Amino acid sequence: MSSKRIVGYNSWMFRRKAIHDPAVASELVRDIKAAQPDHVMVTGDLVNLALPREFINGESWLRNLGKPDWISFVPGNHDAYVPVQWDKGMGCLGNYMTGDLMVPGAVTTADIAMPFPYVRQRRNIALIGVSTAVPTRPGRAAGVLGEAQIDALAATLKNLRSKGFYRILMIHHPPLPGMARRRKALTDAMGLKEILEDQGCDLVVHGHNHITMRNTLASRHGPVHILGMPAATSNGARSTEPAAWNEYHVRRTSGRWQCTVNTRCWDTEKCSFVPQTSYSLD
Numbered sequence: 001m002s003s004k005r006i007v008g009y010n011s012w013m014f015r016r017k018a019i020h021d022p023a024v025a026s027e028l029v030r031d032i033k034a035a036q037p038d039h040v041m042v043t044g045d046l047v048n049l050a051l052p053r054e055f056i057n058g059e060s061w062l063r064n065l066g067k068p069d070w071i072s073f074v075p076g077n078h079d080a081y082v083p084v085q086w087d088k089g090m091g092c093l094g095n096y097m098t099g100d101l102m103v104p105g106a107v108t109t110a111d112i113a114m115p116f117p118y119v120r121q122r123r124n125i126a127l128i129g130v131s132t133a134v135p136t137r138p139g140r141a142a143g144v145l146g147e148a149q150i151d152a153l154a155a156t157l158k159n160l161r162s163k164g165f166y167r168i169l170m171i172h173h174p175p176l177p178g179m180a181r182r183r184k185a186l187t188d189a190m191g192l193k194e195i196l197e198d199q200g201c202d203l204v205v206h207g208h209n210h211i212t213m214r215n216t217l218a219s220r221h222g223p224v225h226i227l228g229m230p231a232a233t234s235n236g237a238r239s240t241e242p243a244a245w246n247e248y249h250v251r252r253t254s255g256r257w258q259c260t261v262n263t264r265c266w267d268t269e270k271c272s273f274v275p276q277t278s279y280s281l282d
């Protein structure tokens with residue numbers, strides 16, 4: 001076993017295991033299915049140590065949630081915890097990361113054989129997935145987009161804006177500088193910030209910090225709403241934030257996009273997901 005996996009295993013046994021509860025994830029699936037959304041976005045990490053068995057279990061969890069064309073997934077740092085052969089690792093999840101169309105400049109890497117960014121169009125909403133998942137040395141959980149992916153994303157945002165789509169960017173790491181501790185941060189966040197300011201984006205969803213985050217970035221094309229969620233498996237133990245998920249209602253009224261966000265969170269006493277808050281992103 002690699003030294004990083006040993007460190008990660010110890011972290012799991014002595015700290016994380018008490019927090020991340022499969023029963024919460026199962027109830028999350030039930031709650032999402034009951035809501036019958038048009039689409040589901042999952043922003044990684046699906047696995048912990050990137051062991052082949054974890055990817056099989058992760059794919060099974062996604063399959064139980066729904067069909068690949070109904071779920072869009074982007075990988076996180078734990079999904080690339082150490083280098084893993086594609087077909088024994090993230091390749092299991094490939095059907096959840098396929099785009100509907102060719103994205104000019106989309107790139108594959110040594111770790112991810114799928115082209116990123118990918119785009120899925122669902123009516124007048126465009127879901128754009130990017131990968132920040134790269135193996136790092138022990139003790140680090142940083143993410144990287146890379147110059148090629150950033151360039152392709154800029155062109156994609158511009159293209160989709162010109163066609164009138166509501167653009168949602170899915171990314172695992174918090175997208176802006178200062179949103180995560182340095183050892184856990186997106187290393188090229190400044191580059192991403194610049195293209196978001198330049199091209200705009202209606203909504204950015206992310207994970208990674210295991211807490212609810214709500215930020216807004218001013219762009220040349222209006223506010224970029226940036227929302228992060230706690231871990232989907234968190235039972236709230238040890239003062240952690242319990243699991244939650246957001247339901248987004250996107251509609252176009254009088255020539256303007258409107259998005260209402262309904263948050264449902266894990267209730268530690270009821271052991272189920274309950275309404276937490278509701279707000280508008282206008």
Ligand SMILES: [Fe+2]
Nearest residue numbers: 045076077208
């Ligand atoms: Fe992460």
